[in-house]
Amino acid sequence: NNPMDKFFAEVDKAVPASIDLLRAAVSIPSISADPANRPDVVRMAGFLAEQLENLGCSTVEQRALGKQPDKPDLDLPPIVLAQYGEDEGKKTILVYGHYDVQPALKDDGWNTDPFTLTIDEETGRMYGRGSTDDKGPVLGWICALQAYKKAGIEVPVNIKFCLEGMEEYGSEGLDDLIREEKDKFFNGVDAVCISDNYWLGTTKPCLTYGLRGVSYFNITIAGPAADLHSGVFGGTVHEPLTDLSHIFASLVLPNGTITIPGIMDQVAPLTDSERSLYQNLTFSMHELESALGSQTQICEGVEETLMRRWRYPSLSLHGIEGAFSASGAKTVIPAKVQGKFSIRTVPDMEPDHLTSLVKNHVNAVFEGLGSKNTCSVTCLHEGRPWVASPDHWNYRAASTAVQSVFGVSPDLTREGGSIPVTLTFEQELGVNVLLLPMGRNDDGAHSVNEKLDRGNYVEGIKLLGAYLWEVARVET
Amino acid sequence: NNPMDKFFAEVDKAVPASIDLLRAAVSIPSISADPANRPDVVRMAGFLAEQLENLGCSTVEQRALGKQPDKPDLDLPPIVLAQYGEDEGKKTILVYGHYDVQPALKDDGWNTDPFTLTIDEETGRMYGRGSTDDKGPVLGWICALQAYKKAGIEVPVNIKFCLEGMEEYGSEGLDDLIREEKDKFFNGVDAVCISDNYWLGTTKPCLTYGLRGVSYFNITIAGPAADLHSGVFGGTVHEPLTDLSHIFASLVLPNGTITIPGIMDQVAPLTDSERSLYQNLTFSMHELESALGSQTQICEGVEETLMRRWRYPSLSLHGIEGAFSASGAKTVIPAKVQGKFSIRTVPDMEPDHLTSLVKNHVNAVFEGLGSKNTCSVTCLHEGRPWVASPDHWNYRAASTAVQSVFGVSPDLTREGGSIPVTLTFEQELGVNVLLLPMGRNDDGAHSVNEKLDRGNYVEGIKLLGAYLWEVARVET
Ligand SMILES: [Zn+2]
Ligand SMILES: [Zn+2]
Ligand SMILES: [Zn+2]
Ligand SMILES: [Zn+2]
Structure with a gap:
């Protein structure tokens, strides 16, 4: 009897509540690029801080970051720092995510209001700005911890949250905070997990060890x-x-x-051994075409296409x-x-x-x-670009978690997009960083009609919980 | 005792009312390019129709034009057709103008709200979208006729008005109407006068006989x-x-x-005789630079610059x-x-x-x-481009009017901008078309901070009235 089964059952029971939570988050237009939306970004920070307090975090802080360098009259939104569990016998995972979103106007070509989570019941697609980037994943952690609680299972690791509101506009203030809190709030972190990227295709989970x-x-x-x-x-x-x-x-x-x-x-330069990594990936040009909605890809082959991306x-x-x-x-x-x-x-x-x-x-x-x-x-x-080692225990724990939730081994991938903080965490804290995506490659982050599939949200919540479970058990 | 002196005095007395009229017109954002503003364009047509009725026009019609070709659900704004005087012993002048304006947003860089006429008392500049293009000139005709009335002078010509609301978006429907009304409403027109362009510089009036x-x-x-x-x-x-x-x-x-x-x-090809026309024009590169607000002109010489423009x-x-x-x-x-x-x-x-x-x-x-x-x-x-003969009685009448209002002979110019209807009137009605500008070359039509100088408005009203006076007297 795997205690995770009880956890999984609680996640399934809580689906309506988890979707309501995402709906509430999407309704806050926390666009960091537009100064006019700065109050919404700040409101989104408060929303998350409240959720974390309700979970029972021991400290929840909205850390002010001063003024925005290119807009000296504008306050940066705060970084939400929170600690869940302080047991010295447990590993400590740092969870990073961002609560700001890309700009979105209905007129850009959205089929629905970008700030109203709209579910297509037939496909299970949940449309809304930030649904997949990055509000869904951030709330995924919160929903996972809620399910642990309801299942009566003690979370086997300590978690430190670091949630920022300027990711889509250069992560202003974040690097300074990490350096400043390196030996304070971030002290004792064993590894970092970030859920802010996407599956390689639309069917199989992956772990990501590199970013442009x-x-x-x-x-x-x-x-x-x-x-x-x-x-x-x-x-x-x-x-x-x-x-x-x-x-x-x-x-x-x-x-x-x-x-x-x-x-x-x-x-x-491309080495032969690096080239061999590109040969067993669950990706087809058809998936690319379907994500593009066109046949305007530059290369015909998967390998060359992924090399150009990664x-x-x-x-x-x-x-x-x-x-x-x-x-x-x-x-x-x-x-x-x-x-x-x-x-x-x-x-x-x-x-x-x-x-x-x-x-x-x-x-x-x-x-x-x-x-x-x-x-x-x-x-x-x-x-800067970033590449990590996928043999680290952090990756092995995640791999086992993928196996237990999805019944498959994850693809090991890199990403074409950038999450600059990944490199900062690795360099400043000297720990391994894992990218553990929730959404699919056709989610349309940064584009019109951004969506997160309901299945990805629900199984993603299970995955995040299972990952914490495996982190406590993996051989280091 | 020139009866025009009494007319000029009435124009001067009516300045506050004339400016109020322009303020009311500018406050209507009659942007023809944006379907969202179509009701404002229609409202502007009604505003003018009312003014023309108050003047005592014998017929005032707002002619519907059907749907906009590229937007089959959108009604075109009407063309206002009005007739002032029907005396067969008088010449008949067709006055064309447009009541739509270019798009304008405060955020584009306007110093003031584009749809609030804002007067700088020091310079006499009256800022607002449409102030010079083309609401000021259109209202100029109306103010001139009001001044005739107040001065108790009979207007010595018949006037037919044709005022359109799609000039800034291709004059949809206008050519069809002109062809259709050629032998009806436009029957008996002896010449056309259009005030919808600008002085060559900022100091001297001009008559314009060519357009790109x-x-x-x-x-x-x-x-x-x-x-x-x-x-x-x-x-x-x-x-x-x-x-x-x-x-x-x-x-x-x-x-x-x-x-x-x-x-x-x-x-x-450029002929020698054409080249000679470019040698005595009241224009300096300094005026161009001041209109540009920069020294980014391509040529250093007046002649080459004006040839490139015209x-x-x-x-x-x-x-x-x-x-x-x-x-x-x-x-x-x-x-x-x-x-x-x-x-x-x-x-x-x-x-x-x-x-x-x-x-x-x-x-x-x-x-x-x-x-x-x-x-x-x-x-x-x-x-299409258009070039007319400046020796026609229509131009000579205007030249005398300029002399009587400004005390100088006008420059004879061409224009770089386009007023497609000019050519249509010439071709369809077979009559001479005169361009008689009111504003200056630095008015900023189509740009932010569009303005009309108060002096140009007031003296422009006098000029339009004096032109009608001279048309009745000129040798044909
Ligand atoms: Zn993101
Ligand atoms: Zn993003
Ligand atoms: Zn115009
Ligand atoms: Zn114009």
């Missing part, structure tokens, strides 16, 4: 003092958007090749601030445009070096344009 | 079904915005050179719909982007031929990109 980093850039081209009428001024004035378009086209080719000189020289850099153009972006046909010459793009980074790329390669390239291209406008490049935020 | 046309294009690049997370998909999928950036860069150089093959071959085509990139356009740092791969640009056209360019040159070029460039996305190009609207 990201450096986000802004190119500002400015000329006239105000927007101009293209009839009156077209042909007589250097237009900032023309300059920017030429710079954009100089960064990346349609086949994904980055054309900024020097970047590919920084990428660690171990090669990529450059994405995101958009332009200041140009005409609405529907209709406005004949404006925008006076000042800000081009946004980011580069996903991999070992052995160095952010500072990357930034200087980008600046040198953009400045050289702009110089060559012969424009009288001004051009400046800034790196808005950066996070 | 405009063809507005939309390039749609679509790939994935929904926006994607750049971490998960970056490097593995053809990104629509990358494709679009390469196409944008293939259209125009930073020095204004259009790089679509074949376009410059269509431009009428008699050469230009291509302006306006922006992108569907990409990330807000502040902040969203790491999205936009699923579908629509690039907007327009080409200002001159004799002897043919719109259909231009569209096919544009489509061929864009399709060829896209083909060369090797992208799996889809690309389509459409021409959203087009208007």
